[in-house]
Amino acid sequence: MLRVMTWNIRTGGQDRGGPGRLDQVVQVVNEQAPDVLALQELRGFDRDGLMATVAGRVGMTPHLARSCFGQPVAVLVRPPYRVVDAGTLRRPFHHGASRVVVATSAGPFTVFGTHLYPYSGGRRRMEVDWLVAALRRTPGQLVLIAGDLNSLDPTVDHTAQLAGMPALYRRRHLRRRGGAVDTRAIARLLAADLVDLWPSCNVGAPEADGHTVPTRFGGAEFAGMRLDYLLGTRAVAQRAGECRVIRGATADTASDHYPLLTTLDLGPAATDT
Numbered sequence: 001m002l003r004v005m006t007w008n009i010r011t012g013g014q015d016r017g018g019p020g021r022l023d024q025v026v027q028v029v030n031e032q033a034p035d036v037l038a039l040q041e042l043r044g045f046d047r048d049g050l051m052a053t054v055a056g057r058v059g060m061t062p063h064l065a066r067s068c069f070g071q072p073v074a075v076l077v078r079p080p081y082r083v084v085d086a087g088t089l090r091r092p093f094h095h096g097a098s099r100v101v102v103a104t105s106a107g108p109f110t111v112f113g114t115h116l117y118p119y120s121g122g123r124r125r126m127e128v129d130w131l132v133a134a135l136r137r138t139p140g141q142l143v144l145i146a147g148d149l150n151s152l153d154p155t156v157d158h159t160a161q162l163a164g165m166p167a168l169y170r171r172r173h174l175r176r177r178g179g180a181v182d183t184r185a186i187a188r189l190l191a192a193d194l195v196d197l198w199p200s201c202n203v204g205a206p207e208a209d210g211h212t213v214p215t216r217f218g219g220a221e222f223a224g225m226r227l228d229y230l231l232g233t234r235a236v237a238q239r240a241g242e243c244r245v246i247r248g249a250t251a252d253t254a255s256d257h258y259p260l261l262t263t264l265d266l267g268p269a270a271t272d273t
Helices: 022-032 050-058 121-137 159-163 167-173 184-191 197-201
Strands: 002-008 036-040 061-065 073-077 082-088 097-104 107-115 142-148 228-232 240-245 260-264
Touching: 002 022, 002 107, 002 142, 002 228, 022 050, 036 097, 036 107, 036 142, 050 061, 050 073, 061 082, 061 097, 073 082, 073 097, 073 107, 097 121, 107 121, 121 142, 121 184, 159 167, 184 228, 197 228, 197 240, 197 260, 228 260
Parallel strands: 002 036, 107 142
Antiparallel strands: 002 260, 036 073, 061 073, 082 097, 097 107, 142 228, 240 260
16 A cells, blocks of 8 residues: 655744644654655755755655745655655745656656645636646556645535634635635536545544644644545546544654545556566
Protein backbone atom coordinates (compact mmCIF):
# COMPACT_ATOMS: atom_id res chain seq x y z
CA MET A 1 0.00 0.00 0.00
CA LEU A 2 1.29 3.43 -0.95
CA ARG A 3 0.60 6.12 1.67
CA VAL A 4 -0.09 9.67 0.49
CA MET A 5 -0.42 12.61 2.87
CA THR A 6 -1.11 16.32 2.39
CA TRP A 7 -0.46 18.96 5.04
CA ASN A 8 -0.36 22.74 5.36
CA ILE A 9 2.30 23.26 8.04
CA ARG A 10 1.62 26.99 8.51
CA THR A 11 4.40 29.43 7.65
CA GLY A 12 7.13 26.84 7.40
CA GLY A 13 6.66 25.62 10.96
CA GLN A 14 7.83 28.98 12.33
CA ASP A 15 5.91 31.68 14.18
CA ARG A 16 6.93 35.25 14.81
CA GLY A 17 7.92 35.76 18.41
CA GLY A 18 7.28 32.16 19.37
CA PRO A 19 9.01 28.78 19.40
CA GLY A 20 9.33 26.95 16.12
CA ARG A 21 7.05 24.02 15.31
CA LEU A 22 9.28 22.37 12.74
CA ASP A 23 10.40 19.60 15.10
CA GLN A 24 6.74 18.77 15.69
CA VAL A 25 6.09 18.72 11.94
CA VAL A 26 8.99 16.33 11.41
CA GLN A 27 7.74 14.12 14.25
CA VAL A 28 4.26 13.81 12.76
CA VAL A 29 5.63 13.02 9.30
CA ASN A 30 7.94 10.36 10.70
CA GLU A 31 5.11 8.83 12.73
CA GLN A 32 2.83 8.59 9.70
CA ALA A 33 5.64 7.63 7.28
CA PRO A 34 3.93 8.62 4.02
CA ASP A 35 5.49 7.45 0.77
CA VAL A 36 4.33 10.64 -0.98
CA LEU A 37 3.90 13.88 0.95
CA ALA A 38 2.43 17.16 -0.33
CA LEU A 39 3.39 20.10 1.90
CA GLN A 40 2.11 23.67 1.77
CA GLU A 41 3.14 26.99 3.34
CA LEU A 42 6.87 26.31 3.18
CA ARG A 43 8.04 29.78 4.11
CA GLY A 44 11.83 29.94 3.91
CA PHE A 45 12.19 26.43 2.48
CA ASP A 46 13.50 27.83 -0.81
CA ARG A 47 16.70 29.22 0.74
CA ASP A 48 19.60 28.24 2.98
CA GLY A 49 19.09 24.55 2.28
CA LEU A 50 16.07 24.24 4.58
CA MET A 51 14.08 22.07 2.17
CA ALA A 52 16.95 19.58 1.84
CA THR A 53 17.50 19.55 5.61
CA VAL A 54 13.87 18.78 6.43
CA ALA A 55 13.65 16.22 3.62
CA GLY A 56 16.70 14.47 5.04
CA ARG A 57 15.13 14.36 8.51
CA VAL A 58 12.06 12.56 7.15
CA GLY A 59 13.99 10.36 4.70
CA MET A 60 12.37 11.69 1.53
CA THR A 61 13.38 13.36 -1.73
CA PRO A 62 11.84 16.84 -2.21
CA HIS A 63 10.47 18.54 -5.31
CA LEU A 64 9.78 22.16 -4.42
CA ALA A 65 7.72 24.68 -6.39
CA ARG A 66 8.54 28.29 -5.64
CA SER A 67 5.76 30.80 -5.24
CA CYS A 68 5.01 33.87 -7.36
CA PHE A 69 3.36 35.81 -4.54
CA GLY A 70 2.92 33.58 -1.48
CA GLN A 71 4.77 30.59 -0.03
CA PRO A 72 6.34 27.56 -1.74
CA VAL A 73 4.79 24.11 -1.90
CA ALA A 74 6.50 20.75 -2.36
CA VAL A 75 5.90 17.08 -3.06
CA LEU A 76 8.30 14.67 -1.34
CA VAL A 77 8.79 10.99 -2.22
CA ARG A 78 10.20 8.22 -0.06
CA PRO A 79 12.58 5.61 -1.50
CA PRO A 80 12.35 2.99 -2.87
CA TYR A 81 9.63 4.78 -4.82
CA ARG A 82 11.31 6.46 -7.75
CA VAL A 83 10.44 9.79 -9.38
CA VAL A 84 10.48 9.49 -13.18
CA ASP A 85 9.44 13.09 -13.92
CA ALA A 86 8.89 16.27 -11.93
CA GLY A 87 8.30 19.94 -12.54
CA THR A 88 6.42 23.10 -11.66
CA LEU A 89 3.21 24.24 -13.34
CA ARG A 90 4.18 27.40 -15.19
CA ARG A 91 1.19 29.48 -14.25
CA PRO A 92 1.05 32.38 -11.77
CA PHE A 93 -0.37 30.38 -8.88
CA HIS A 94 -0.38 32.49 -5.72
CA HIS A 95 1.39 29.72 -3.79
CA GLY A 96 2.67 27.46 -6.58
CA ALA A 97 1.97 23.95 -7.87
CA SER A 98 4.37 21.00 -8.04
CA ARG A 99 3.98 17.97 -10.33
CA VAL A 100 5.69 14.66 -9.55
CA VAL A 101 5.39 11.34 -11.38
CA VAL A 102 6.17 8.24 -9.30
CA ALA A 103 6.89 4.80 -10.77
CA THR A 104 4.68 2.09 -9.25
CA SER A 105 3.97 -1.48 -10.27
CA ALA A 106 0.47 -0.30 -11.27
CA GLY A 107 1.90 2.29 -13.65
CA PRO A 108 2.98 5.94 -13.39
CA PHE A 109 1.29 7.80 -10.55
CA THR A 110 1.12 11.60 -11.01
CA VAL A 111 0.65 13.89 -8.01
CA PHE A 112 -0.08 17.59 -8.22
CA GLY A 113 0.63 19.36 -4.92
CA THR A 114 -0.80 22.85 -4.60
CA HIS A 115 -2.24 25.53 -2.31
CA LEU A 116 -5.01 27.62 -3.83
CA TYR A 117 -5.56 31.35 -3.38
CA PRO A 118 -7.03 32.05 0.08
CA TYR A 119 -8.80 35.37 -0.40
CA SER A 120 -11.06 35.08 -3.45
CA GLY A 121 -13.23 32.32 -4.86
CA GLY A 122 -12.89 33.75 -8.35
CA ARG A 123 -9.12 33.52 -8.21
CA ARG A 124 -9.35 29.97 -6.82
CA ARG A 125 -11.56 29.03 -9.75
CA MET A 126 -8.94 30.42 -12.16
CA GLU A 127 -6.18 28.37 -10.50
CA VAL A 128 -8.37 25.27 -10.66
CA ASP A 129 -8.84 25.79 -14.40
CA TRP A 130 -5.03 25.68 -14.75
CA LEU A 131 -4.97 22.44 -12.73
CA VAL A 132 -7.69 20.87 -14.86
CA ALA A 133 -5.82 21.81 -18.04
CA ALA A 134 -2.68 20.14 -16.64
CA LEU A 135 -4.75 17.11 -15.63
CA ARG A 136 -6.02 16.71 -19.19
CA ARG A 137 -2.45 16.77 -20.52
CA THR A 138 -1.32 14.09 -18.06
CA PRO A 139 -0.89 10.61 -19.54
CA GLY A 140 -2.02 7.56 -17.61
CA GLN A 141 -4.99 6.90 -15.37
CA LEU A 142 -3.44 7.37 -11.92
CA VAL A 143 -3.55 11.07 -11.05
CA LEU A 144 -4.09 12.80 -7.69
CA ILE A 145 -4.48 16.47 -6.71
CA ALA A 146 -3.38 17.08 -3.13
CA GLY A 147 -3.28 20.22 -1.04
CA ASP A 148 -4.91 23.04 0.84
CA LEU A 149 -7.52 24.12 -1.68
CA ASN A 150 -9.05 26.81 0.56
CA SER A 151 -12.47 25.90 -0.77
CA LEU A 152 -15.63 24.28 0.55
CA ASP A 153 -17.32 21.07 -0.54
CA PRO A 154 -20.29 21.82 -2.85
CA THR A 155 -22.23 18.80 -1.54
CA VAL A 156 -22.46 20.16 2.04
CA ASP A 157 -24.55 22.98 3.55
CA HIS A 158 -22.08 25.46 5.07
CA THR A 159 -24.58 28.08 6.25
CA ALA A 160 -24.18 27.45 9.98
CA GLN A 161 -20.39 27.22 9.79
CA LEU A 162 -20.00 30.50 7.96
CA ALA A 163 -22.53 32.35 10.09
CA GLY A 164 -20.26 32.06 13.11
CA MET A 165 -17.16 33.39 11.39
CA PRO A 166 -15.91 37.00 11.54
CA ALA A 167 -17.04 38.88 8.43
CA LEU A 168 -13.42 39.43 7.32
CA TYR A 169 -12.90 35.69 6.96
CA ARG A 170 -16.44 34.70 6.00
CA ARG A 171 -16.32 36.71 2.80
CA ARG A 172 -13.42 34.59 1.53
CA HIS A 173 -15.97 31.81 1.03
CA LEU A 174 -18.81 33.87 -0.46
CA ARG A 175 -19.55 34.92 -4.02
CA ARG A 176 -19.07 38.63 -4.58
CA ARG A 177 -22.48 38.93 -6.16
CA GLY A 178 -25.38 37.65 -4.13
CA GLY A 179 -23.36 36.35 -1.20
CA ALA A 180 -23.89 32.65 -1.97
CA VAL A 181 -21.34 30.18 -0.63
CA ASP A 182 -18.55 29.90 -3.19
CA THR A 183 -17.80 26.23 -3.84
CA ARG A 184 -16.86 26.62 -7.51
CA ALA A 185 -13.26 25.42 -7.14
CA ILE A 186 -14.16 21.98 -5.78
CA ALA A 187 -17.21 21.74 -8.03
CA ARG A 188 -14.96 22.31 -11.06
CA LEU A 189 -12.59 19.55 -9.98
CA LEU A 190 -15.48 17.13 -9.43
CA ALA A 191 -16.85 18.08 -12.86
CA ALA A 192 -13.45 17.08 -14.30
CA ASP A 193 -14.31 13.53 -13.10
CA LEU A 194 -12.09 13.60 -10.03
CA VAL A 195 -13.27 11.82 -6.88
CA ASP A 196 -13.05 13.48 -3.46
CA LEU A 197 -11.43 10.68 -1.46
CA TRP A 198 -12.52 11.62 2.04
CA PRO A 199 -16.29 11.27 1.50
CA SER A 200 -15.72 8.42 -0.95
CA CYS A 201 -13.86 6.41 1.69
CA ASN A 202 -16.06 7.48 4.62
CA VAL A 203 -19.64 6.96 3.42
CA GLY A 204 -22.08 7.72 6.21
CA ALA A 205 -19.48 9.26 8.53
CA PRO A 206 -20.30 12.61 10.20
CA GLU A 207 -19.18 15.49 8.02
CA ALA A 208 -17.26 16.95 10.95
CA ASP A 209 -14.97 13.91 10.99
CA GLY A 210 -13.41 15.25 7.81
CA HIS A 211 -12.70 18.75 9.10
CA THR A 212 -9.04 19.66 8.71
CA VAL A 213 -9.19 23.08 10.40
CA PRO A 214 -8.83 24.45 12.99
CA THR A 215 -6.55 22.49 15.30
CA ARG A 216 -5.82 23.10 18.97
CA PHE A 217 -2.99 25.36 17.78
CA GLY A 218 -5.64 27.80 16.64
CA GLY A 219 -6.82 29.49 13.48
CA ALA A 220 -9.07 32.52 13.97
CA GLU A 221 -9.90 32.55 10.26
CA PHE A 222 -11.53 29.11 10.39
CA ALA A 223 -14.78 27.61 11.51
CA GLY A 224 -14.78 23.82 11.67
CA MET A 225 -14.39 22.99 7.97
CA ARG A 226 -12.59 20.86 5.43
CA LEU A 227 -10.14 22.86 3.32
CA ASP A 228 -7.53 20.16 2.61
CA TYR A 229 -8.25 17.61 -0.11
CA LEU A 230 -7.07 14.50 -1.89
CA LEU A 231 -8.90 14.27 -5.22
CA GLY A 232 -8.09 11.37 -7.52
CA THR A 233 -9.08 10.02 -10.86
CA ARG A 234 -11.55 7.14 -10.74
CA ALA A 235 -8.67 4.69 -11.16
CA VAL A 236 -7.08 6.14 -8.01
CA ALA A 237 -10.37 6.19 -6.07
CA GLN A 238 -10.95 2.51 -6.85
CA ARG A 239 -7.61 1.73 -5.20
CA ALA A 240 -8.14 3.87 -2.08
CA GLY A 241 -8.35 1.78 1.07
CA GLU A 242 -8.89 4.64 3.50
CA CYS A 243 -8.75 8.40 3.80
CA ARG A 244 -8.54 9.97 7.25
CA VAL A 245 -7.64 13.14 9.09
CA ILE A 246 -4.65 12.69 11.44
CA ARG A 247 -5.66 14.05 14.82
CA GLY A 248 -4.33 13.81 18.36
CA ALA A 249 -0.97 14.10 20.11
CA THR A 250 1.55 16.26 18.23
CA ALA A 251 -0.74 16.79 15.23
CA ASP A 252 -3.02 18.89 17.45
CA THR A 253 -0.44 21.66 17.85
CA ALA A 254 2.07 21.30 14.99
CA SER A 255 0.00 23.50 12.65
CA ASP A 256 -3.41 25.13 12.29
CA HIS A 257 -4.29 22.38 9.77
CA TYR A 258 -4.48 18.66 10.40
CA PRO A 259 -2.80 16.31 7.91
CA LEU A 260 -4.98 14.24 5.57
CA LEU A 261 -3.79 10.72 4.69
CA THR A 262 -4.91 8.08 2.22
CA THR A 263 -3.63 4.58 1.43
CA LEU A 264 -3.67 3.43 -2.18
CA ASP A 265 -3.30 -0.11 -3.48
CA LEU A 266 -0.76 0.71 -6.19
CA GLY A 267 1.58 -2.12 -5.32
CA PRO A 268 5.27 -1.78 -4.53
CA ALA A 269 7.72 0.58 -6.13
CA ALA A 270 8.43 -0.24 -9.75
CA THR A 271 11.86 -1.73 -10.44
CA ASP A 272 14.05 -1.13 -13.46
CA THR A 273 14.13 -3.99 -15.94
